[in-house]
Amino acid sequence: MCSLTRGSLSRRGPDREGWVPRIGTSLCDRSAAAITLATVQMNQEVDVLVVGGGGCGLSASIMLSDHGVDHLLVERHPGTAIMPKAHQLNPRTMEVFAHHGVAEDVYRRGAPFEHNCAVRFYTSLGGSEPWHRRLLHREDAWSGGALTAHYRPLTAYRHGNLPQLQLEPLLREHAEARNPGPGPLQP
Numbered sequence: 643m644c645s646l647t648r649g650s651l652s653r654r655g656p657d658r659e660g661w662v663p664r665i666g667t668s669l670c671d672r673s674a675a676a677i678t679l680a681t682v683q684m685n686q687e688v689d690v691l692v693v694g695g696g697g698c699g700l701s702a703s704i705m706l707s708d709h710g711v712d713h714l715l716v717e718r719h720p721g722t723a724i725m726p727k728a729h730q731l732n733p734r735t736m737e738v739f740a741h742h743g744v745a746e747d748v749y750r751r752g753a754p755f756e757h758n759c760a761v762r763f764y765t766s767l768g769g770s771e772p773w774h775r776r777l778l779h780r781e782d783a784w785s786g787g788a789l790t791a792h793y794r795p796l797t798a799y800r801h802g803n804l805p806q807l808q809l810e811p812l813l814r815e816h817a818e819a820r821n822p823g824p825g826p827l828q829p
């Protein structure tokens with residue numbers, strides 16, 4: 643039995659992302675969450691416990707499910723990342739995602755390749771003075787432009803570009819689709 647338990651640690655109603663949590667605490671009340679979590683763990687036996695539902699934990703849950711491994715994922719926060727954090731996904735990561743049926747969704751939701759093939763440096767992104775929004779430098783980046791010839795023999799997958807803010811909910815969708823968990827816990 644596997645459970646993805648982000649958002650499952652509060653009884654105060656939906657959190658700011660609209661999830662309906664299960665037992666006990668809020669973002670500011672971590673110690674209560676830990677106690678509740680300990681109780682949950684004591685009552686449930688799994689082969690693998692994944693602690694943390696960031697990119698690694700969510701990916702691990704997907705992979706464990708795909709390999710038929712019994713596991714439980716626990717997360718202390720009620721939702722996925724609220725900061726954009728990382729956004730570039732290198733080809734090796736995309737290969738792994740492709741192996742687990744996630745890559746196409748990442749490409750579909752992420753920046754299109756034509757917007758993910760170069761880096762540009764500007765004096766600013768806004769403003770109307772003459773020195774605003776002036777391009778200082780541009781160079782090919784990731785597997786774009788002149789770099790495509792380098793990457794093409796190495797991998798069948800181009801870079802992805804999806805901020806962690808959006809990647810984690812996507813990974814969560816995949817993780818929960820494979821293994822939705824036991825449902826709300828009883829008080």
Ligand SMILES: Cc1cc2nc3c(=O)[nH]c(=O)nc-3n(C[C@H](O)[C@H](O)[C@H](O)COP(=O)(O)OP(=O)(O)OC[C@H]3O[C@@H](n4cnc5c(N)ncnc54)[C@H](O)[C@@H]3O)c2cc1C
Nearest residue numbers: 693694695696697698699716717718719725727728729806
């Ligand atoms: C502002 C910012 C910008 C970044 N930009 C980039 C970038 O451009 N490129 C790049 O490659 N990387 C970047 N990073 C780093 C990247 O975000 C991290 O490397 C990545 O999040 C690590 O993933 P993770 O799953 O290992 O850990 P985390 O994302 O840290 O996830 C760990 C999870 O475990 C949970 N947790 C921890 N302890 C417990 C516990 N005891 N019980 C339950 N849950 C627990 C945490 O709440 C968290 O959700 C950035 C990070 C930040 C903060």
